[in-house]
Every structure is written in structure tokens, then in C-alpha cells.
Amino acid sequence: MEISHSDRDRRSSADSAEPTPSRHTCHCGKSFIRKEHLRRHQATHGERNFVCPICQRSFTRNDLLRRHLTRHDMPTAPDPRRGRACDACHANKTKCDGGTKCTLCVKRGINCTYKHASKSSSGSKSPSEDTADPRTVANGFTSPALIQNLTPGTPQISPNDEIKAGFKRIANHVRSGEIPIGEDTPVPALDNNWIEGNSKEYFGRFHDTWPLLHGPSYVTMETSLLVSVSIAMISCWLRSPDEFEDVVLQLHESLMSAFSDWIANPRSRHEYDEPWPFETYQAILMNIIFAFYHGNERLVSKASLLRGTFVVALREAEFFNSDNAAEQQRVHYPGTFVPWLMTIRDRWKRLIVSLFKIDTYLSIARFQAPTLFREEIDLTMPATYSLWNAYGLNIFFKRITLEPTDRSNFKLSEVIANPNTPAKPLLLFEDIHLALCGLLPAIWNQTQIVRRSTEAGRSTQNATSSLAWQLEAWKADIERVKHQCFHAAEIGEFPFTAYIGDYDEDPVRAKALAMSNIKCLISECLMTYHLQGLQLYADPRMINSVAMASTVSPDHEAGKVEELCYTPSRFFVNANQISKQTSPKPNPSTPHPTSPSQ
Structure with missing residues (x-):
């Protein structure tokens, strides 16, 4: 687990006299202060020897498998090391050297207690007994507000009530400022299990349309609380909006x-020499997108304002x-390991691309x-x-050989501005969609x-x-890539292979999910x-005003709408197609990207 800014500040204030420890560096470029963190990270580069018996997903570490099994509501074997660490080390998932006061607790100046260890060894635990000492929170510093103490007589609550x-x-x-914005605050141990258990819908439904996060490297305890809780928020709302509506909107x-x-708080220029608060940027964008999906007028209005100031x-x-x-990567994320470099580079690209998309939708x-x-x-x-979405280094190095390397030679802005781009053979649906979004300023x-x-x-x-010609040219590319994908699916070639996600061990399932993803992207x-055609051939603002204010008969209203259209026949063709696109479909696999606010 990497050390956050807030964790460094707390440790320096607790023991400012100590020299800064040397960092332990992995061959991939990541560095860690504690050697055990390096060893745990290095395990992710190894073979995936721990396999889930339910979904067959593999993991590099046994603790990740045991945590994953909770998603299937399966009991897990007790950790043989569990109970040996003090409460603070257990909550922080660090190695404890034992004794009446372990080294970590001495450095942090906190009480070293073994309540969790004694309860684990007793063999009978209630939910209240498994709660950490309120004086010692997940990240190992004193803050009683972060954990509410449960008395031994507290009845067990349901999973939904816990969420x-x-x-x-x-x-x-967040409202009180105890969770600061702009810092990579870790997930408290108290919240880890329920946050970890509520990411399925996000990565199973939301992620295909908005691949903003790097799923293979996502680990709750190593990800910013702002990102992790936003994932859980979106997942719960997608799974059961009626059940979680109130608390989700409150958060x-x-x-x-x-x-x-x-x-809104301006930053001085020299502050930009620091690493970009990337996970804060991701959390902001995820919440803007969520507001658009929710569709509530007030939430969408706030998201639109935040989108502007964010840009x-x-x-x-x-x-x-x-x-x-490139300078940020060289200075703050150095290394030569190809998967590491690709992850850092592409998370920057995907944040910009996702922001560009949601900006178009909101506009x-x-x-x-x-x-x-x-x-x-x-x-x-x-x-x-x-x-x-290559889960595992063996999968990554297998897929990178199938990657169209020439894509990295073309500037995206030049590709999406030119329907006759030389990169046409490399185009995917995502690129064509961005090209359609890029026409909005001119339209x-x-x-x-x-x-x-x-x-x-x-x-x-x-x-x-001229604009109509560009729209039709990009639509022809949609049909061309669609035909190529359906044909390539039979022989396993590009561009179909560009949409294979997880489940390499189950080719049939992987192919079905890839085809589902392709159909969603086509839609x-x-x-x-x-939508762009609708705006080009009519004035949607005026039509909306007429629809909202009109008290005349539907037949007369239709005539009034036709008067407001610059090209009535083209307007009604596009309006009819939009109606078909947004008509309800049984059991949608993903929420439609543009239906909530239209």
C-alpha cells in the first residue's frame, strides 16, 4: 500500500526528529517505505495461484481471494496469522513485531492494544466484538470520530443497513472536513468490507461505458477513499435505486x-509542481457522470456547473x-516496466476522454x-x-502483441477532426463517438x-x-466498424479483439461479453x-420551450414544431431514431449513456 500525503504528515508530526526512511523500489517503478509493503506488491507480479471456486477468477495473494469470496457470500477459512497483530497494525494491514508496545505504535504515539487478537483467539466473535478500538482507526492515527463504538449488546445489523x-x-x-479533498485518504478498515463488496455493479455495468479506472490494479485498501466510496455509491444505486436512493444522494x-x-479555492502556480491529485480528479468526474445518469434536474444542474469549473x-x-x-510521469511515477508506464499514461488519457464525453452530454x-x-x-x-482490462501480467503481455501499435502514432484531436483520417483502419467505436462529440461546438x-x-x-x-456531410461520414464509419467486428468475431481478429475484457479462462463468456459491449457502443x-442531427436541423431550445409552454392541441403543436425546424424532414428522421434508441429494453446490461437527461 502506497503512503498517502496525509499519512506522511501524521507520521512526521508524531516523530519529526526521525530521518526520512529510504524507500524500497520495485522493478516496475513503484516505491514503498515499508519493506513488507514492497513484498506484498511484488506478489502481484507473480503467477495467480489462488482461484475462486465460484467464478474461477484468479488472484496473486490468498488474502485477496478470501476477501473476494465475501462477494459470493461464502465463508472463508480463518487467516492463520489473524489475531497476532495489535489493533493498529491489524487495521492498517501492516506487519506487527509484537510486545507490550510494537514499533509502529511507538512511532505514532498511540495506545498499543490487542483486543482484536484476543477476540479472534476466543473462537466466538460478534459483529460488535470485531469492531476496532475507537481510539485506533483504520489508518493508525487517533480520531474517535471516524469509528463509532458498538457495545457488546448491539444486535447484528443487516448488510444493507451497514451500507x-x-x-x-x-x-x-466529508461535510465536516474530516475527509479532506485533494488528498489520497485511505479507506478505513471499518468501511473496507462493505465498500469492497459493493464494486460489482460498477465494474460490471458502468465501467464498460466509462472505463475511467484501471480495473486490474484496483484494490480498495490501496485506493483513495473518495474513489472507492464513489464506486460503492454508483454500484448500490445501479443495483437497488429505491433501497439506497436517500443515502446515496446524501453522500x-x-x-x-x-x-x-x-x-473554487485557487492554487498558486508552484503547487502544480506537486503530483496531480489524480484520484480526486477521478472522483469528481465519477460524481459528475453519476448526476447525469440519475437525471434529477437539480443534481444535473450542479453537475453542469462543477463540470465547467473543473475544466x-x-x-x-x-x-x-x-x-x-510526460513530465509528471517522469518525476512522480518513474519506472521502465511497460504495464506500469501504460497504466499511468492511459489513466490520464481516459480521464480527459471521459470528461470530453460527459461535457458533450451535459451541453x-x-x-x-x-x-x-x-x-x-x-x-x-x-x-x-x-x-x-488485462487482469494479470500474463494476460497483459499476451494481449499487447495483438495491440495495433500504430494507434500511439496519431494525435486523437487530429483523428477525430478528419473523417478522411489516415488512421481510419485503426478506428474503434470509441474514436468515432469522440469524433461525433467533437462536432458539437460547430453545430x-x-x-x-x-x-x-x-x-x-x-x-x-x-x-x-458541410456539417451534415461530416455527420454522415462518421455514421458510415460506425457501420463499417460494426461489420468488421461481427466478421472478426468469428476468426478472433481486430477490431473485435479490442473489446475482450476479463474471463480469459472462459472464451465463450468473454466473447459474449465483448459482443454485448460492442452493441452498447454502437447504440x-x-x-x-x-442527437447531433437533431440540433443541426432544428433549434432544440425553441422546440423545448414550445413543448413546455404550449397549451394547444397535439396536432397544432406538431405544426408549430415543424415551423421551428430548419429541415423538417431530417429533423423528424432523427427524432424518430432517438425515440427508438431510448425505448425500454428488457434487462439492460448497462445504463444508456444519454437517456437520463434527454
């Missing part, structure tokens, strides 16, 4: 307010500049000009979904010009025709195509 209590507790800590609004305050803040940090990103939904422009996307084409601007020109009696047909591309 709700956890969401409420974290929401309160979401607390996070959004804290994010807004943090972004400006990233511009101020020169986040969109590829040279700055269309709010009848606004976009905030982020394709010309700002100073990055090369990202790695494929397949390489980004929005054209809508304003047409509105003014129509009032003045001037013709603007030429400009509209996403076509939806964006028709």
Missing part, C-alpha cells in the same frame, strides 16, 4: 459540495498538455455550448479496452447563426451541408449521431 450507515458516516465526515451531494469548494481548473494546471503529463442536455474542445485534447489514441455555433440568419432572411445552407454512437 447505509457507512454512507451516512462518510457523508458527515453524493456532500461530495459535490466539497468538490466545488475545493476547486477551467484542469486548464490552469495545464492538465491537457501532453508534455506536462446537449442543457442546450449549452460545450466547455471542452477537441483541439485541447493533446494526446495520442488510447490503448484498446482489451489491454486496459451549436451553426444553430445560433441559423437562428439569427433566419430572422434576417439570410441563407446558411452551405455551412449546414451510444448512433444516439449521439441522431
Whole structure:
């Protein structure tokens, strides 16, 4: 587990006289202060010898397998080392040297207790007995507010009640400032199990459309609390929105307010020499996307405002500049191990790409000009979904040989601006979708010009025709890649192989999930195509105003809408297609990217 900024600050304040310990570096470039953390990390580079008997997923460490088994509601064998560590070391998952006061507790100046060890050895534990000492929290520092003590007589609560209590507790800590924004605060041990157990829906449904996080390296205890709790929040809402609606929105609004305050606090230029608070950026974007999916008018409005200030803040940090990103990687994430370098590089790319997508969606939904422009996307084409979701180094090195290496030679901004790009043979649905999103500034601007020109009696047909041609050219690419994928699925070639995710040990299941992912991406591309066409051939803002305010009959209202269309026939074609795209489908595998707010 890497050491966060807050953890370093606490340790230095507890024992400022001690010299800074030397770091232990792995061959992949990651470094750790404690040697046992390095050994635990190095195990992730080894063979996956621990296999789940239910889903056949493999792990490099036995403790990860035992934690994973809780997702299947399976009992796990007791850890033979459990109970030997003091409470603080157990909560922090670090090696304890024992004694009346272990070395770690002495350094941190906290009480060294063995309540957990004695309860583990007794062989009978209740949920209340398994709760850590309130004076010693998950990350090993004194903060009584982070853990509420449960008395021995407290009855066992249901899993859903535990989740709700956890969401409420974290929401309160966010509001009070006990969970700081901009720092990689670790997940407290008290919350680890329920947060860990509520990531399935996120990675199973949300992640395919928004592959923002690197799933293979995601470990709850090594990920920022802001990211982990956002994953749990989205998962619970996708699984059971009625059950968790209130607590999810309570947490979401607390996070959004804290994010807004943090972004609004200006930072001096020299602070940008520090590592970008990447996981905070990811958590902000995840919550903006969640608000759009939820569709509540007030939440979407807040998300739209936060999106604007977030883009400006990233511009101020020169986040969109590829040279700055390369410098960040060289200084703060050094190394030569290929999987490590790819992960750091592509998480930057995918955050920008996801921000570009949600900016387009919010702009269309709010009848606004976009905030982020394709010309700002100073990055090369990202790695494929397949390489980004390679679970295990053996899988990664197998898939990298199938990767179209020429993709890294093309600037994404140039590719998506040119329907006749030389990179056409390398295009995937994600690239085409970004190209459709990139047309929004020109379409929005054209809508304003047409509105003014129509009032003045001037013709603007030429400009509209140019944009219409670009839309149709990209739609033809959707059909071309669709045909290639369906054909390549039979022989296992690119571009179909670009969408293989997990489950390499089950090729049939992997193929079915890849095909499902492809169909969702096709739907996403076509939806964006028709929405852009709707805006190009009509003025959606005026049509929306008529629909909201009109009290006339439906037949007369339809005639009024036709008057507001620049090209009525094309408008109704796109409107009809959007209606088909958004019609309910049984058991959707993923939430549709644009349906909530349209």
C-alpha cells in the first residue's frame, strides 16, 4: 500500500526528529517505505495461484481471494496469522513485531492494544466484538470520530443497513472536513468490507461505458477513499435505486459540495509542481457522470456547473498538455516496466476522454455550448479496452502483441477532426463517438447563426451541408466498424479483439461479453449521431420551450414544431431514431449513456 500525503504528515508530526526512511523500489517503478509493503506488491507480479471456486477468477495473494469470496457470500477459512497483530497494525494491514508496545505504535504515539487478537483467539466473535478500538482507526492515527463504538449488546445489523450507515458516516465526515479533498485518504478498515463488496455493479455495468479506472490494479485498501466510496455509491444505486436512493444522494451531494469548494479555492502556480491529485480528479468526474445518469434536474444542474469549473481548473494546471503529463510521469511515477508506464499514461488519457464525453452530454442536455474542445485534447489514441482490462501480467503481455501499435502514432484531436483520417483502419467505436462529440461546438455555433440568419432572411445552407456531410461520414464509419467486428468475431481478429475484457479462462463468456459491449457502443454512437442531427436541423431550445409552454392541441403543436425546424424532414428522421434508441429494453446490461437527461 502506497503512503498517502496525509499519512506522511501524521507520521512526521508524531516523530519529526526521525530521518526520512529510504524507500524500497520495485522493478516496475513503484516505491514503498515499508519493506513488507514492497513484498506484498511484488506478489502481484507473480503467477495467480489462488482461484475462486465460484467464478474461477484468479488472484496473486490468498488474502485477496478470501476477501473476494465475501462477494459470493461464502465463508472463508480463518487467516492463520489473524489475531497476532495489535489493533493498529491489524487495521492498517501492516506487519506487527509484537510486545507490550510494537514499533509502529511507538512511532505514532498511540495506545498499543490487542483486543482484536484476543477476540479472534476466543473462537466466538460478534459483529460488535470485531469492531476496532475507537481510539485506533483504520489508518493508525487517533480520531474517535471516524469509528463509532458498538457495545457488546448491539444486535447484528443487516448488510444493507451497514451500507447505509457507512454512507451516512462518510457523508458527515466529508461535510465536516474530516475527509479532506485533494488528498489520497485511505479507506478505513471499518468501511473496507462493505465498500469492497459493493464494486460489482460498477465494474460490471458502468465501467464498460466509462472505463475511467484501471480495473486490474484496483484494490480498495490501496485506493483513495473518495474513489472507492464513489464506486460503492454508483454500484448500490445501479443495483437497488429505491433501497439506497436517500443515502446515496446524501453522500453524493456532500461530495459535490466539497468538490466545488475545493476547486473554487485557487492554487498558486508552484503547487502544480506537486503530483496531480489524480484520484480526486477521478472522483469528481465519477460524481459528475453519476448526476447525469440519475437525471434529477437539480443534481444535473450542479453537475453542469462543477463540470465547467473543473475544466477551467484542469486548464490552469495545464492538465491537457501532453508534455506536462510526460513530465509528471517522469518525476512522480518513474519506472521502465511497460504495464506500469501504460497504466499511468492511459489513466490520464481516459480521464480527459471521459470528461470530453460527459461535457458533450451535459451541453446537449442543457442546450449549452460545450466547455471542452477537441483541439485541447493533446494526446495520442488510447490503448484498446482489451489491454486496459488485462487482469494479470500474463494476460497483459499476451494481449499487447495483438495491440495495433500504430494507434500511439496519431494525435486523437487530429483523428477525430478528419473523417478522411489516415488512421481510419485503426478506428474503434470509441474514436468515432469522440469524433461525433467533437462536432458539437460547430453545430451549436451553426444553430445560433441559423437562428439569427433566419430572422434576417439570410441563407446558411452551405455551412449546414458541410456539417451534415461530416455527420454522415462518421455514421458510415460506425457501420463499417460494426461489420468488421461481427466478421472478426468469428476468426478472433481486430477490431473485435479490442473489446475482450476479463474471463480469459472462459472464451465463450468473454466473447459474449465483448459482443454485448460492442452493441452498447454502437447504440451510444448512433444516439449521439441522431442527437447531433437533431440540433443541426432544428433549434432544440425553441422546440423545448414550445413543448413546455404550449397549451394547444397535439396536432397544432406538431405544426408549430415543424415551423421551428430548419429541415423538417431530417429533423423528424432523427427524432424518430432517438425515440427508438431510448425505448425500454428488457434487462439492460448497462445504463444508456444519454437517456437520463434527454
